[in-house]
Amino acid sequence: MKSALSSKVEEKEIIVLDSxxxxxxxxxxxxxxxENVKAAKKALIIMAEKDxxxxxxxxxxxxxxxxxxxxxxxxxIINYTSFIVTKDAINKIEEVYA
Structure with missing residues (x-):
């Protein structure tokens, strides 16, 4: 998981939203x-909590x-080109995978 996330960072495919x-x-x-964040056609949206x-x-x-x-x-993570994540989700990812 860490390696897949790291590759998204290296390839600049992560888009972080405040919310x-x-x-x-x-x-x-x-x-x-x-469109505003210029996401690719294949986008994965990660949330901290279900909305x-x-x-x-x-x-x-x-x-x-x-x-x-x-x-x-x-x-x-690998299959989707854009990895869209909120700041809350980033914090949760750090808790789980740090």
Whole structure:
């Protein structure tokens, strides 16, 4: 896991967001976020805690997947070009994998 994460850092494929929240599930809003951060077509969004609005907002976008820090796996990290993570998720990753 550490090696997969390190390779994303080296390849500059990690996008860190202060936060990612939506008041309601909005696919258009998620698309705007992905465009603003210049995410690749295959993007993995990692969250510290489950957020149904984020999950539903990303669900209908081809090539985009959401996961929790507790459920992410090496295959997903390697398979997706953009690794989008919130600061809270970074802190949780550091706790789990440090």
């Amino acid at each position: 990612l929240t939506f008041g309601a599930p909005k696919t258009k809003e998620m698309i705007k976020v992905l 149904e609005n984020v999950i539903k907002s990303a669900a209908n976008i081809p090539g985009v997947r959401t996961a929790l820090v507790s459920t992410m796996n090496v295959y997903e």
